[in-house]
Amino acid sequence: MSGLRYAIIRLAFETLAFSHLSGLIRAIAPARGVIFTLHRVLPDPIADFSPNSILQVTPKYLDAVIVRVRELGFDTVSMDEAIERLKSDKPKQRPFVVLTFDDAYRDNLKYALPILRARKCPFTMYVPTAFVDGVGEVWWKALEDIVAQRDALSVELDGEIEYHQCRTTGQKQVLFDRIYSRMRIMDEDARVVLIRDIASRAGLNLEDHCRSLILDWSELQIFADEPLCTIAAHAVHHYELSKLSPQRARSEIVESLRTLEIQLGERPRHFSYPIGSRVAAGEREYQMAKELGLTSAVTTLPGGLFRRHANTLWSLPRISLNGSFQSVRYVPVLITGALFSLIGRT
Numbered sequence: 001m002s003g004l005r006y007a008i009i010r011l012a013f014e015t016l017a018f019s020h021l022s023g024l025i026r027a028i029a030p031a032r033g034v035i036f037t038l039h040r041v042l043p044d045p046i047a048d049f050s051p052n053s054i055l056q057v058t059p060k061y062l063d064a065v066i067v068r069v070r071e072l073g074f075d076t077v078s079m080d081e082a083i084e085r086l087k088s089d090k091p092k093q094r095p096f097v098v099l100t101f102d103d104a105y106r107d108n109l110k111y112a113l114p115i116l117r118a119r120k121c122p123f124t125m126y127v128p129t130a131f132v133d134g135v136g137e138v139w140w141k142a143l144e145d146i147v148a149q150r151d152a153l154s155v156e157l158d159g160e161i162e163y164h165q166c167r168t169t170g171q172k173q174v175l176f177d178r179i180y181s182r183m184r185i186m187d188e189d190a191r192v193v194l195i196r197d198i199a200s201r202a203g204l205n206l207e208d209h210c211r212s213l214i215l216d217w218s219e220l221q222i223f224a225d226e227p228l229c230t231i232a233a234h235a236v237h238h239y240e241l242s243k244l245s246p247q248r249a250r251s252e253i254v255e256s257l258r259t260l261e262i263q264l265g266e267r268p269r270h271f272s273y274p275i276g277s278r279v280a281a282g283e284r285e286y287q288m289a290k291e292l293g294l295t296s297a298v299t300t301l302p303g304g305l306f307r308r309h310a311n312t313l314w315s316l317p318r319i320s321l322n323g324s325f326q327s328v329r330y331v332p333v334l335i336t337g338a339l340f341s342l343i344g345r346t
Contacts, residue, residue, distance in 0.1 A: 013325060016333045023332060031304030031337025033074070033082055033096035035318040038062070040105045041112040046323070049172045051180070052144050056323040059111045065321065066119045068331040069097045078122040079230050079270050083296055086310040097335065099123040100298065100318065102234060102272055104132055104215045109222065116228055125223055126234035126272035126298075129259040132220055134211040136237055139195040142209050143179060146202040147172045154201055155179060156194075188239040217263055224264040232270035233257050240280040241273060241288075250288055257292070269295040276300030276318075289314040304337010317341065 039055035041062055046053045066076060077085070077096045085093055099116075101108050104127045116123055130136035147153065151167045153175065166172045179198070183191045199206050215223075223229045233256040235241065241249040253271065261267040271289050273281035276299040289297035296313045303317030319340050333339070 010325065013327075013330050013333055016336075016339075026336050026338070031095065031306055031341070032086055032093065032309075033077075033098065033305045034335050034337050034340075035079075035082070035098040035100055035298060035305065035316060036065075036334070037298075037300060037318040037320045038099065038101050038112075039103055040107050041115075042107050043111065047148070049148050049169045049176075050144070051173065051176050052141055053323045054320075057321055057326055059115055061321075061326040061328075062112060063115045063119065064328045065331055066099075066115070066121050068328055069335060072332060072335065074335060076119075076121045078228075079124045079232070079296060081122070082305070083310075083313065086305060086307065086313075095335075100126060100272070102126045103128060103138075103238070104220060104234075105213060106215050106219065109215060109219055113223070113226070117226075120228070122228050122230070124230040124232050124270060126232045126270075127220065127256070127260060128234040128236065128238040128274065129256045129263075130237045131210055131214040132217055132263075134207055134214070134216065136210050136214075137192060137195055137206045138210050138213050139183065139191065139206075140180070141213060142195060142199060142204060142206060143176060143183075145209070146198060146204055147176050150202060153198070155198060157182065188237075188243050221264065224266075230270065231260060231264060231266070231268055232272060233260055233268045234272045235274050238274040240275050241285045242280055242282055246284065246288075249285060250292075253288060253292060271297040273297060273299055286312075286314040302343050303341035304339075306337070306341075 038057060041059055042056050043058055046056070069076065073094060075094050075096045077098060079098055082096055082098045085096060099121060101112065101123060104125060108125070128136060131138065147166055151165070153164050153166055155162050155164065164175045166175045183194060186194065196206065224231050233253065235252040236256045237252065239252060241252060244252065257268055271294050273285060278301065281299060286297065294314065296316055298316045298318050300320065301317045302319055305316065309316060319334055321334070
Protein backbone atom coordinates (compact mmCIF):
# COMPACT_ATOMS: atom_id res chain seq x y z
CA MET A 1 0.00 0.00 0.00
CA SER A 2 1.42 3.37 -1.02
CA GLY A 3 2.00 6.02 1.59
CA LEU A 4 -0.57 8.34 -0.01
CA ARG A 5 -3.25 5.66 -0.20
CA TYR A 6 -2.52 4.63 3.39
CA ALA A 7 -2.90 8.23 4.54
CA ILE A 8 -6.20 8.69 2.67
CA ILE A 9 -7.70 5.51 4.12
CA ARG A 10 -6.55 6.37 7.62
CA LEU A 11 -8.05 9.86 7.30
CA ALA A 12 -11.35 8.34 6.17
CA PHE A 13 -11.35 5.90 9.08
CA GLU A 14 -10.56 8.66 11.55
CA THR A 15 -13.30 10.89 10.15
CA LEU A 16 -15.92 8.15 10.31
CA ALA A 17 -14.85 7.04 13.78
CA PHE A 18 -14.82 10.59 15.16
CA SER A 19 -18.10 11.66 13.55
CA HIS A 20 -20.03 8.49 14.42
CA LEU A 21 -21.37 8.49 10.85
CA SER A 22 -20.85 4.74 10.68
CA GLY A 23 -23.56 4.27 13.33
CA LEU A 24 -25.96 6.38 11.28
CA ILE A 25 -25.18 4.36 8.15
CA ARG A 26 -25.84 1.11 10.03
CA ALA A 27 -29.19 2.47 11.21
CA ILE A 28 -30.26 3.58 7.72
CA ALA A 29 -28.96 0.55 5.80
CA PRO A 30 -28.52 -2.27 8.31
CA ALA A 31 -26.57 -5.29 7.12
CA ARG A 32 -27.44 -8.67 8.57
CA GLY A 33 -23.77 -9.22 9.31
CA VAL A 34 -20.18 -9.09 8.15
CA ILE A 35 -17.43 -11.63 7.60
CA PHE A 36 -13.96 -10.58 8.71
CA THR A 37 -10.86 -11.82 6.88
CA LEU A 38 -7.75 -12.55 8.94
CA HIS A 39 -4.49 -14.31 8.17
CA ARG A 40 -1.68 -14.12 10.72
CA VAL A 41 -1.84 -13.35 14.44
CA LEU A 42 1.52 -12.36 15.90
CA PRO A 43 2.74 -10.22 18.81
CA ASP A 44 5.90 -9.21 16.95
CA PRO A 45 6.44 -5.52 16.13
CA ILE A 46 6.20 -4.67 12.44
CA ALA A 47 9.60 -4.38 10.75
CA ASP A 48 10.48 -1.34 8.65
CA PHE A 49 10.33 -3.49 5.54
CA SER A 50 7.25 -5.68 5.83
CA PRO A 51 5.10 -5.52 2.69
CA ASN A 52 2.90 -8.35 3.96
CA SER A 53 2.20 -6.72 7.31
CA ILE A 54 -1.36 -5.99 6.15
CA LEU A 55 -1.94 -9.73 6.72
CA GLN A 56 -0.81 -9.58 10.36
CA VAL A 57 -2.70 -8.48 13.48
CA THR A 58 -1.67 -8.73 17.12
CA PRO A 59 -3.33 -11.04 19.65
CA LYS A 60 -4.29 -7.96 21.67
CA TYR A 61 -6.11 -6.48 18.68
CA LEU A 62 -7.91 -9.73 17.87
CA ASP A 63 -9.15 -9.96 21.43
CA ALA A 64 -10.22 -6.31 21.45
CA VAL A 65 -12.17 -6.73 18.21
CA ILE A 66 -14.15 -9.66 19.62
CA VAL A 67 -14.99 -7.70 22.76
CA ARG A 68 -15.91 -4.53 20.86
CA VAL A 69 -18.20 -6.11 18.25
CA ARG A 70 -20.12 -7.80 21.05
CA GLU A 71 -20.40 -4.50 22.92
CA LEU A 72 -21.87 -3.01 19.75
CA GLY A 73 -24.63 -5.63 19.73
CA PHE A 74 -23.20 -8.09 17.22
CA ASP A 75 -23.17 -11.85 17.79
CA THR A 76 -20.03 -13.78 16.84
CA VAL A 77 -21.26 -16.84 14.96
CA SER A 78 -20.08 -19.77 12.85
CA MET A 79 -20.28 -19.75 9.08
CA ASP A 80 -23.18 -22.22 9.20
CA GLU A 81 -25.09 -19.99 11.60
CA ALA A 82 -24.40 -16.98 9.38
CA ILE A 83 -25.87 -18.78 6.37
CA GLU A 84 -28.95 -19.74 8.35
CA ARG A 85 -29.45 -16.14 9.44
CA LEU A 86 -29.06 -14.91 5.88
CA LYS A 87 -31.79 -17.30 4.76
CA SER A 88 -34.10 -16.56 7.68
CA ASP A 89 -37.21 -14.43 7.33
CA LYS A 90 -37.34 -13.70 11.05
CA PRO A 91 -37.62 -9.95 11.70
CA LYS A 92 -35.26 -7.98 13.92
CA GLN A 93 -32.43 -10.48 14.10
CA ARG A 94 -29.31 -9.39 15.92
CA PRO A 95 -26.49 -8.59 13.50
CA PHE A 96 -23.55 -10.97 13.40
CA VAL A 97 -19.83 -11.21 12.76
CA VAL A 98 -17.98 -14.23 11.38
CA LEU A 99 -14.23 -14.50 11.93
CA THR A 100 -12.34 -16.31 9.15
CA PHE A 101 -8.64 -17.18 8.95
CA ASP A 102 -7.02 -17.89 5.57
CA ASP A 103 -4.01 -20.13 4.81
CA ALA A 104 -3.65 -22.11 8.09
CA TYR A 105 -0.68 -20.22 9.49
CA ARG A 106 0.99 -21.90 12.47
CA ASP A 107 0.77 -18.71 14.54
CA ASN A 108 -3.02 -19.17 14.57
CA LEU A 109 -2.45 -22.14 16.88
CA LYS A 110 -0.14 -20.36 19.29
CA TYR A 111 -1.69 -16.92 19.43
CA ALA A 112 -5.23 -16.92 17.99
CA LEU A 113 -6.72 -20.16 19.31
CA PRO A 114 -6.25 -19.37 23.03
CA ILE A 115 -8.08 -16.06 22.55
CA LEU A 116 -10.89 -17.63 20.54
CA ARG A 117 -11.33 -20.30 23.19
CA ALA A 118 -11.25 -17.83 26.06
CA ARG A 119 -13.86 -15.65 24.35
CA LYS A 120 -15.89 -18.69 23.17
CA CYS A 121 -15.78 -17.23 19.68
CA PRO A 122 -16.64 -19.43 16.67
CA PHE A 123 -14.38 -19.12 13.62
CA THR A 124 -13.62 -20.65 10.24
CA MET A 125 -10.19 -21.71 8.96
CA TYR A 126 -9.66 -21.92 5.19
CA VAL A 127 -6.95 -24.47 4.39
CA PRO A 128 -4.80 -24.79 1.22
CA THR A 129 -3.91 -28.47 1.39
CA ALA A 130 -0.54 -28.35 -0.40
CA PHE A 131 0.62 -25.86 2.23
CA VAL A 132 -0.26 -28.25 5.05
CA ASP A 133 1.50 -31.01 3.12
CA GLY A 134 4.57 -28.76 3.21
CA VAL A 135 4.99 -28.74 -0.56
CA GLY A 136 3.41 -25.40 -1.46
CA GLU A 137 5.05 -22.05 -2.01
CA VAL A 138 3.97 -19.26 0.32
CA TRP A 139 5.44 -17.12 -2.40
CA TRP A 140 4.42 -13.64 -1.18
CA LYS A 141 6.13 -14.23 2.15
CA ALA A 142 9.09 -16.02 0.57
CA LEU A 143 9.70 -13.02 -1.69
CA GLU A 144 9.53 -10.66 1.28
CA ASP A 145 11.95 -12.77 3.33
CA ILE A 146 14.45 -13.08 0.47
CA VAL A 147 14.48 -9.34 -0.22
CA ALA A 148 14.62 -8.53 3.51
CA GLN A 149 17.68 -10.69 4.11
CA ARG A 150 19.80 -9.59 1.15
CA ASP A 151 21.63 -6.45 0.05
CA ALA A 152 21.49 -7.43 -3.63
CA LEU A 153 19.44 -9.84 -5.73
CA SER A 154 19.57 -11.17 -9.28
CA VAL A 155 16.28 -11.88 -11.01
CA GLU A 156 15.58 -13.30 -14.46
CA LEU A 157 12.69 -11.51 -16.13
CA ASP A 158 11.78 -11.86 -19.81
CA GLY A 159 14.92 -13.88 -20.43
CA GLU A 160 17.22 -11.19 -19.05
CA ILE A 161 19.15 -11.27 -15.77
CA GLU A 162 18.58 -8.13 -13.72
CA TYR A 163 20.81 -7.18 -10.79
CA HIS A 164 19.23 -5.10 -8.06
CA GLN A 165 20.67 -3.38 -5.01
CA CYS A 166 18.38 -3.71 -2.00
CA ARG A 167 20.33 -2.37 0.92
CA THR A 168 17.87 0.26 2.07
CA THR A 169 14.23 -0.12 3.03
CA GLY A 170 13.26 1.99 0.04
CA GLN A 171 15.25 -0.16 -2.38
CA LYS A 172 13.76 -3.30 -0.89
CA GLN A 173 10.23 -1.98 -1.28
CA VAL A 174 10.79 -0.97 -4.91
CA LEU A 175 12.25 -4.38 -5.75
CA PHE A 176 9.50 -6.28 -3.94
CA ASP A 177 6.79 -4.24 -5.66
CA ARG A 178 8.38 -4.81 -9.08
CA ILE A 179 8.55 -8.59 -8.71
CA TYR A 180 5.25 -8.94 -6.86
CA SER A 181 3.32 -6.99 -9.50
CA ARG A 182 4.82 -9.15 -12.25
CA MET A 183 3.91 -12.32 -10.38
CA ARG A 184 0.31 -11.22 -10.00
CA ILE A 185 -0.18 -10.93 -13.76
CA MET A 186 1.74 -14.09 -14.69
CA ASP A 187 0.03 -17.41 -15.22
CA GLU A 188 0.50 -19.64 -12.23
CA ASP A 189 3.02 -22.03 -13.77
CA ALA A 190 5.28 -19.14 -14.80
CA ARG A 191 5.00 -17.62 -11.34
CA VAL A 192 6.01 -20.91 -9.72
CA VAL A 193 9.06 -21.10 -12.00
CA LEU A 194 10.01 -17.51 -11.14
CA ILE A 195 9.74 -17.82 -7.35
CA ARG A 196 11.63 -21.12 -7.42
CA ASP A 197 14.39 -19.52 -9.47
CA ILE A 198 14.59 -16.51 -7.13
CA ALA A 199 14.61 -18.78 -4.08
CA SER A 200 17.32 -20.99 -5.59
CA ARG A 201 19.54 -17.99 -6.31
CA ALA A 202 18.98 -16.74 -2.76
CA GLY A 203 19.54 -20.12 -1.12
CA LEU A 204 16.01 -20.39 0.31
CA ASN A 205 14.37 -23.84 0.46
CA LEU A 206 10.70 -23.14 -0.32
CA GLU A 207 9.40 -26.35 1.24
CA ASP A 208 11.21 -25.66 4.51
CA HIS A 209 9.93 -22.10 4.36
CA CYS A 210 6.36 -23.32 3.90
CA ARG A 211 6.72 -25.82 6.73
CA SER A 212 7.98 -23.11 9.07
CA LEU A 213 4.90 -20.96 8.45
CA ILE A 214 2.01 -23.39 8.04
CA LEU A 215 0.32 -25.93 10.31
CA ASP A 216 1.10 -29.59 9.65
CA TRP A 217 -1.68 -32.18 9.68
CA SER A 218 -1.28 -33.06 13.35
CA GLU A 219 -1.56 -29.38 14.28
CA LEU A 220 -4.51 -28.87 11.97
CA GLN A 221 -6.21 -31.80 13.70
CA ILE A 222 -6.29 -29.69 16.87
CA PHE A 223 -8.45 -27.19 15.01
CA ALA A 224 -10.58 -29.95 13.49
CA ASP A 225 -11.27 -31.25 17.00
CA GLU A 226 -12.11 -27.78 18.30
CA PRO A 227 -15.92 -27.28 18.52
CA LEU A 228 -15.54 -23.56 17.84
CA CYS A 229 -13.72 -24.16 14.54
CA THR A 230 -15.13 -24.87 11.10
CA ILE A 231 -12.51 -26.32 8.76
CA ALA A 232 -13.03 -25.14 5.19
CA ALA A 233 -11.16 -25.45 1.89
CA HIS A 234 -8.88 -22.92 0.21
CA ALA A 235 -7.90 -24.93 -2.90
CA VAL A 236 -4.78 -27.11 -3.12
CA HIS A 237 -1.96 -24.79 -4.18
CA HIS A 238 -3.49 -21.37 -3.46
CA TYR A 239 -3.52 -20.59 -7.18
CA GLU A 240 -5.72 -17.84 -8.58
CA LEU A 241 -8.41 -20.07 -10.06
CA SER A 242 -9.32 -17.66 -12.85
CA LYS A 243 -5.85 -18.21 -14.35
CA LEU A 244 -6.41 -21.94 -14.70
CA SER A 245 -8.30 -23.98 -17.28
CA PRO A 246 -11.83 -25.00 -16.22
CA GLN A 247 -10.68 -28.57 -15.58
CA ARG A 248 -7.69 -27.53 -13.54
CA ALA A 249 -9.61 -24.94 -11.52
CA ARG A 250 -12.28 -27.47 -10.69
CA SER A 251 -9.61 -29.99 -9.69
CA GLU A 252 -8.05 -27.46 -7.30
CA ILE A 253 -11.38 -27.25 -5.46
CA VAL A 254 -12.30 -30.93 -5.64
CA GLU A 255 -8.90 -32.23 -4.55
CA SER A 256 -8.74 -29.83 -1.61
CA LEU A 257 -12.15 -31.05 -0.43
CA ARG A 258 -11.15 -34.69 -0.93
CA THR A 259 -7.81 -34.29 0.88
CA LEU A 260 -9.39 -32.56 3.86
CA GLU A 261 -12.05 -35.27 4.08
CA ILE A 262 -9.43 -38.04 3.97
CA GLN A 263 -7.15 -36.36 6.50
CA LEU A 264 -9.75 -35.03 8.94
CA GLY A 265 -12.75 -37.27 8.38
CA GLU A 266 -15.27 -34.70 7.15
CA ARG A 267 -15.87 -33.05 3.80
CA PRO A 268 -15.78 -29.25 4.12
CA ARG A 269 -18.96 -27.36 3.32
CA HIS A 270 -17.33 -23.97 2.80
CA PHE A 271 -14.65 -22.57 0.49
CA SER A 272 -12.49 -19.46 0.09
CA TYR A 273 -11.16 -18.40 -3.34
CA PRO A 274 -7.37 -17.86 -3.14
CA ILE A 275 -6.62 -14.11 -3.37
CA GLY A 276 -10.37 -13.69 -3.80
CA SER A 277 -10.34 -10.49 -5.86
CA ARG A 278 -12.42 -9.83 -8.97
CA VAL A 279 -9.42 -10.84 -11.06
CA ALA A 280 -8.70 -14.03 -9.10
CA ALA A 281 -12.23 -15.47 -9.17
CA GLY A 282 -15.41 -14.67 -11.04
CA GLU A 283 -18.70 -16.10 -12.26
CA ARG A 284 -17.06 -19.25 -13.62
CA GLU A 285 -15.54 -20.08 -10.24
CA TYR A 286 -18.71 -19.11 -8.34
CA GLN A 287 -20.72 -21.52 -10.48
CA MET A 288 -18.17 -24.28 -9.88
CA ALA A 289 -18.48 -23.90 -6.13
CA LYS A 290 -22.25 -24.03 -6.39
CA GLU A 291 -22.25 -27.08 -8.67
CA LEU A 292 -19.90 -28.93 -6.31
CA GLY A 293 -22.49 -28.65 -3.56
CA LEU A 294 -20.61 -26.25 -1.31
CA THR A 295 -22.77 -24.36 1.18
CA SER A 296 -20.82 -21.14 0.71
CA ALA A 297 -17.72 -19.62 -0.84
CA VAL A 298 -16.13 -16.32 0.14
CA THR A 299 -14.22 -13.69 -1.80
CA THR A 300 -12.10 -10.79 -0.57
CA LEU A 301 -14.43 -8.25 -2.17
CA PRO A 302 -15.39 -5.74 0.56
CA GLY A 303 -18.97 -5.61 1.72
CA GLY A 304 -21.59 -6.50 4.28
CA LEU A 305 -24.09 -9.35 4.16
CA PHE A 306 -27.69 -8.55 3.28
CA ARG A 307 -30.78 -10.68 2.66
CA ARG A 308 -29.97 -10.78 -1.06
CA HIS A 309 -26.77 -12.69 -0.34
CA ALA A 310 -28.88 -15.75 0.50
CA ASN A 311 -29.17 -16.12 -3.28
CA THR A 312 -25.45 -15.63 -3.97
CA LEU A 313 -23.84 -17.76 -1.29
CA TRP A 314 -20.89 -18.66 -3.54
CA SER A 315 -19.58 -15.10 -3.88
CA LEU A 316 -19.87 -13.71 -0.36
CA PRO A 317 -17.99 -10.49 0.48
CA ARG A 318 -15.62 -10.08 3.41
CA ILE A 319 -14.05 -7.16 5.24
CA SER A 320 -10.32 -7.37 5.96
CA LEU A 321 -8.95 -6.81 9.44
CA ASN A 322 -5.96 -5.08 7.90
CA GLY A 323 -2.77 -5.03 9.93
CA SER A 324 -2.16 -1.40 9.00
CA PHE A 325 -5.33 -0.21 10.76
CA GLN A 326 -5.26 -1.89 14.16
CA SER A 327 -7.25 0.58 16.22
CA VAL A 328 -10.25 -0.45 18.30
CA ARG A 329 -11.94 2.87 17.53
CA TYR A 330 -12.14 1.74 13.89
CA VAL A 331 -14.25 -1.33 14.76
CA PRO A 332 -17.60 0.54 14.46
CA VAL A 333 -16.48 1.54 10.97
CA LEU A 334 -15.37 -1.99 10.04
CA ILE A 335 -18.75 -3.51 10.93
CA THR A 336 -20.63 -0.99 8.78
CA GLY A 337 -21.52 -3.41 5.99
CA ALA A 338 -23.30 -0.88 3.78
CA LEU A 339 -20.22 1.36 3.69
CA PHE A 340 -17.95 -1.46 2.52
CA SER A 341 -20.57 -2.68 0.03
CA LEU A 342 -20.47 0.77 -1.52
CA ILE A 343 -16.66 0.64 -1.65
CA GLY A 344 -16.84 -2.79 -3.24
CA ARG A 345 -18.91 -1.45 -6.13
CA THR A 346 -16.38 1.26 -7.03
